[in-house]
Amino acid sequence: MRPQTTYPVLLALLGLAAAEDMTTTTTATACTASSTSGAFYDLRPDMAVKAPEDGSKPAHNAPTVDYKARGHDYGSNFILNICGPVVEPVDGEVHDVKQELWRNISAYYVSKGDVYSLGMQSGALIARGKELVLQYKGGSLCGKKHKSKSDRRNAGEEIAARGAVHEGAAYKDYEDDEGGSDAGNSTAVDALKKHDDDDDDVRRKSTTIFFSCDKDPMAAAASVSFIAADPDECNYVFKVKSRHACAGAEPHKPGSVEPGSVFLIILVIAVLVYLLGGIFYNRTVSNARGWKQLPNYSLWAGVWSFITDLFFIVLSSCARFLPSRRGYHYLAGSPTGRTRSSRDRDAENRLIDQLDEEWDD
Template identity: 50%
Template sequence: MASLPGVQAVAAPAAVPSPKSESSAAAPSKTTTTMPCTATSTSGAFYDLRHDIVLPPVEGGKKPKAGVQVTDYTARGHDYGANFTLNLCAAVVKPVKNVEGLDRDLWANVSAYYERNGDIFSLGQESSVLVSRGRELVLQYTGGSPCPDLSEGNGDKATKDFDEVNRRGDDNDEPMFSTQASKVRRKSATFAFLCDRDPLETTAHISFVGTPDECAYFFKVRSPHACAGVEPHKPGSVGPGGVFAIILGVALLVYMIGGVVYNRTVAHARGWRQLPNHTLWLGIWSFVRDFVIILTSMCTRFLPQRQGYRTLSTSPNGRNRDDENRLIDQLDEEWED
């Protein structure tokens, strides 16, 4: 398969959609998203599949975080005759080479592929644009290997025509793609996500559904992260708690200002009596003050007792001071006699 620098420059619009084209494709669903591999439906349901992305192994031999998958997903083809290697919202972790019908620069962006008879066929380039169509959550890869020409009964004819045009452009120094080559369809993959509420499942499971023409491939993904949730709080924005606090603060402010104006103008109150329901607030203050006093007195019982009065009531030699006083009085009476 020939590979020349000028191939991708001309073929990019037809083969690999740009992020702008992906965004425009998702526009009809009216789905908004601010982070890769996330989506918010029109009903407000938030989907976050970033936990299902396969990440490369951690450098330095460190163990990955719990729940993080470091090996690509695999899906059995069953009667198709080949198994599939995939990743979600990212390129496959295991590098692929010699991908049919793709320029060398695009090999690192392959997100799904299968191998048959020693040849590797791509099902699409990396994409992190999730689309919510009603109650369905969909992810699509496009720009894979050329689709086979089934009308000729030869599954490799499209790829051979693709390579033939490359060689012809190389020999004649002409544009790499003619009208025929620009019309070559490319393989794509569509993933439909299903919510899996099994508490024992922490990772996604991908199953191959089928392909009607060996050009468009359909997969089903069961994942606990495909369940609708609430969009997390964004830094710098007001969360639900902040909104409640603002509403409560405004209500209290209106209550205080309105009560003061009413008591001052209508009831002709002055001083603390201008406050709305000042008797209620005064009772609350009295209750709080009495409670603090009771609580303080209870806490003082647990403090070590001082020996003040007890020491004064006892003489230094250990005798009781009352006994000493009675003895002194007795001596005074005898002296008077």
């Protein structure tokens, strides 16, 4: 009976440990992404922020105004931000979005004085190969069903009225038994309301942003371009060129080991294995004692003499390049600085003069 009571306890402990591990896992930093090839992308410097009240520059020289994209043939221009809500408050009432959510809008456009949201803020940057993708969801209502909702309601009421008239004409005698035209009309209207209130039929505008690497060194800020919108005007596609969309090295994370530390750990382990393994072998197999237990003792003992010899060789080689004194100078050997060779030359000159005088006589 004891094992049967032990297994549930162990399973409960394992479940608690797994739950604790799930709660302690860290999430990825917003507006950053890492690809499977090891490339790292950080678009946080491209996110527009509010200008500091003291007039100082924002961190990382981030822009302080929203990005604007021309709609060209679409008929409206777009205002959006990257990984954050728009900096400037939305001017006007946003269609189909609660007022408390207006501050979270990351993209919108104005058409004929009406404001339409293209999605709420999101920092879930996704790396697919060399492409970066960012999506905003939860904008204003869209789709053919939303546009023709009033038309469908009128059409439904008209169909219900026609059904009631036809039912009254063909089965006039049985109106009291089956409920008559009122029953048919209420059934059609209730079905239409239920269809309109179904969440599966509600579609909202969304934004898809593709990022590409801008290698132009003169490009200071990111540029946004409008690409297209689907026929139902539910999904809007933009392209952003930014130098921050280029692949880079992932910065060091707190708690992780740097490559230099990994190399140092491997080196220390290799040295310990070399020393301990060599000492064990020399002591047990070669019966060595003292310093001779060290592996390759004769080699390491001659390292110091090799270093000293190398030092003197280098020093003597460098001495050849030192400047030396040049020119004539007297050699030490007499108080007057005159050498023996100079005295012999004077005696020879006197002898020649004496011979010349005798020859003249």
